[in-house]
Amino acid sequence: MKLSKAFLFTTKEYPKDADVISDKLLRKSNLLVKSHAGFFYFTPLLNRTLKKIRNIISEEMDGAGAQEVLMPILMKKELWEESGRWDTYLNAEIMFHLKNRKNVEMCLGPTHEEAVTDLVRKFITSYKQLPVILYQQNTKFRDEIRPRFGLMRTSEFIMKDAYSFDSSEEGLDISYRTMREAYRRIFKRIGLEYIIVQADSGAIGGSGSEEFMITADSGEDTILYCPECRYAANLEKAGSVLNPVEFNDYNKELIKLHTPNIRTVEELVGFTGIPAHQMIKTIIFRLIYKDSEKFAAVMIRGDLEINEVKLLNYFGCLDMIKATVEEIGSLTGAEVGFAGPFNLNSKIQLVGDRSIAEVNYFLCGCNETDYHNINVCFGRDMELPPLADLKTAREGEICPECRKSALVQKMGIEVGHIFKLGTKYSEKMRALVTDESGAEIPMIMGCYGIGTSRIISAAIEQNHDGNGIIWQNSIAPYHILIITVGKEPPVTDIAEELYKSLTEKGYEVLYDDREVSFGFKMKDADLIGVPYRIVAGRKASEGIFEVSKRRDGIKQEMDIDSIITFLETEL
RNA sequence: CGGGGUGUAGCGCAGUCCGGUUAGCGCGUUACGUUCGGGACGUAAAAGUCGGAAGUUCGAAUCUUCUCACCCCGACCA
CATH class of the missing domain: 3.30.930.10 (Bira Bifunctional Protein; Domain 2)
Structure with a gap:
């Protein structure tokens, strides 16, 4: 294909709205x-x-x-x-x-x-x-x-x-x-x-x-x-195995703590000094089924995040969204930030992430605005809810398969x-x-x-450089791009001949025969990423061409015979 | 769905706040000439329903209302 005839319209500017x-x-x-x-x-x-x-x-x-x-x-x-x-x-x-x-x-x-x-x-x-x-x-x-x-x-x-x-x-x-x-x-x-x-x-x-x-x-x-x-x-x-954490054994009775307007785990850590992993947060979801809806409260360690895909699979519902402020109010009787496992509306199904099983003397919401419970113990103050793996795994946690290395x-x-x-x-x-x-x-x-x-x-994304695309041979639109220096007949005739003979040999060849400057052609060549480039320049009349790969740009002078040998090994 | 932004020549933009002759600029395009080893230069030219509709006004790219399209961010915290 001659570029003068090709439906190809490169520009000098990147599109404004592209971001990869x-x-x-x-x-x-x-x-x-x-x-x-x-x-x-x-x-x-x-x-x-x-x-x-x-x-x-x-x-x-x-x-x-x-x-x-x-x-x-x-x-x-x-x-x-x-x-x-x-x-x-x-x-x-x-x-x-x-x-x-x-x-x-x-x-x-x-x-x-x-x-x-x-x-x-x-x-x-x-x-x-x-x-x-x-x-x-x-x-x-x-x-x-x-x-x-x-x-x-x-x-x-x-x-x-x-x-x-x-x-x-x-x-x-x-x-x-x-x-x-x-x-x-x-x-x-x-x-x-x-x-x-x-x-x-x-x-x-x-x-x-x-x-x-x-x-x-x-x-x-x-x-x-x-x-x-x-x-x-x-x-x-x-999945992942959590890195070990130190729990404080407070060994104390359950206490209702006044936590005015302290809602997030981060705020609670600052307010109480209790580490996040010794807190259990309770998050309310609205589960959407084909013909019905229900609510779930999910307990998870304070330093971890829920994986909503796992949760969706656990409940087998069509979709799920976090409960609204109003829903949380009517279900827990408290404002957002104080939800907990106690005295929940009976319509709510309670589940926990496995991470909570080993936590005791923890802090959690108590469904009363501006109050949290501390020193809560499973077995003593409440039963463990049904458990499942519902957490989002993180880099640095232990491989669940071999348990030897940290995940990357x-x-x-x-x-x-x-x-x-x-x-x-x-x-x-x-x-x-x-x-x-x-x-x-x-x-x-x-x-x-x-x-x-x-x-x-x-x-x-995997194959480009600052100048453009670098196609792998197997998916490149064409294998070879021939470029001339100048537009004088001796060079263009030779390039045309090369184009024809390579095409006849079955190679997919582009020939840049446009009346534009050499630099312009080279910029386009880099941009469209054709893997092999043949420049017909000063020595073309002696039968010598400059051959390079788009990937490394290293130039080699070759005559037609060595070009063909070269292409046979490359393609 | 929520928030923000943008629509003006093929592309990228200025002009809009503060209404006023013929709406500009760069790139690209066309013609001619000079160039041609990494996006050349000169001269001349063509190219616009200012996203759309309605309104305000003597007068609207500019103000008002509605509408469409596109882009970005968010859709969390407990």
């Missing part, structure tokens, strides 16, 4: 053009990169025995009601939904478990037909609260989603491992550094899941991992997520097969997603 480097570079180069919030145009060069990513994914999926299909983007409400997710997704306000002229309610698919289950149940009736793995690479929609960070969080995006169907848990394990290995090959071929972390399965559901995280400071997800063993988890899921925190971009779904969908949607004994059993499913378009952002 991948978005800045993509939009400065206009490889990516914003349409409106959360929606983008992919211009031809970026579309080539996207296609390459799609191809790598398809090749590895096919190689792993999955078969590619295409499913409808627009789906009927009835299908989503079968699985029970219409309400979940509507409640979370992440689903685009609309009605057609006949008033039939539909949604723009955020994911396709329902559709694929529907397709499979039409034809698969026997365990002998299993396993089956189907996948597609299709446009997905999520009505993001706040689309941001360029291609990282968009309302419309391209995702590869695969679904496995098995007749046994062992079969699911095999399908899951097969997909996991395929994912490892995919990210290796694309050339990204990643961590596989344990994850929460969220609204998709299922028993276990892992995420593929591209490590980058700009990532939206927090990862905790253990440098000693292989443990790594999304913060939403991560990194940020990551979630580009893949694999789930063992089990029978959540097949049961509800009656996707059944006959097993060896003649009994009807629900198929056991797995689902496996890759954020195809998000990979572009992640790749740039």
Whole structure:
């Protein structure tokens, strides 16, 4: 492709509204053009990169025995009601939904478990037909609260989603491992550094899941991992063993302490001198279920924070929000800041984080404005509530797996997520097969997603410098960029000839034949990140060119033969 | 959903507080000439429903009301 003909319009300025480097570079180069919030145009060069990513994914999926299909983007409400997710997704306000002229309610698919289950149940009736793995690479929609960070969080995006169907848990394990290995090959071929972390399965559901995280400071997800063993988890899921703390054994009776307008843990520490870890805070949540609501009071050590994802999973509700000032007032009889476990309204379900079990002689709210209890003991003053792991793990706490090393925190971009779904969908949607004994059993499913378009952002976050993008060979829109110095015929003729012969040899070549200055061409070359650059300059008439890699910029003089040898080893 | 901000030429902005001829500037675009080893220069030119609607006024980019879009922050504390 000659750049004089290419639909490529680089600019000199960074876009004003971009705040991560991948978005800045993509939009400065206009490889990516914003349409409106959360929606983008992919211009031809970026579309080539996207296609390459799609191809790598398809090749590895096919190689792993999955078969590619295409499913409808627009789906009927009835299908989503079968699985029970219409309400979940509507409640979370992440689903685009609309009605057609006949008033039939539909949604723009955020994911396709329902559709694929529907397709499979039409034809698969026997365990002998299993396993089956189907996948597609299709446009997905999520009505993001706040689309941001360029291609990282968009309302419309391209995702590869695969679904496995098995007749046994062992079969699911095999399908899951097969997909996991395929994912490892995919990210290796694309050339990204990643961590596989344990994850929460969220609204998709299922028993276990892992995420593929591209490590980058700009990532939206927090990862905790253990440098000693292989443990790594999304913060939403991560467990930890707390570092030991010293408790004071006050060995005293429960006292009601006047704490005027002292509400937060921090204020209480200052006021009483009691360490935060010897306090238990009680936090009130409103739990939202499909047809009802209820309240929960959660007890957790004063120096720790609640992990709302864990709490949501514990209660199995659709959503949860912290109770309002009014609700807290009517449920506890006190203002915000004085909630405690005693004399709570009977409508409230009380639970505790495991961290509270070893705390005694602690401070907590007593549901009376301006008062806290101190020296409270479990067993003496109150019974331990039901306990669960509800805390947010932190960097520096001990690995829950090997218990040897402190956890380390990194940020990551979630580009893949694999789930063992089990029978959540097949049961509800009656996707059944006959097993060896003649009994009807629900198929056991797995689902496996890759954020195809998000990979572009992640790749740039990991591979760029001050001048622009540095594409990995496997996903670069073109391999080679030829640049001339000047526009005089001897040089341009030679460059044109080189362009033709490399293109004929099957290389993907850009030729910058525009009538702009050398510096201008070089700036664009850096920006769009083509991996190999060939400059036809002073020595071009002697058949000598200057060859360099975008990544290191080291220049080497070569004739045509050595260029071809060089490219053969590199590509 | 709450708070803040911005909409003026393709892009980035000034002008708005304090209403007043023909709405400016930089980049880009077009033409011609000189340039061409890291975003060249000169001369000339084209390009605007001032986000939209209604209102106040002799007169509105500017004031008022409504509205739309976009951006940023927050959605906590107990």
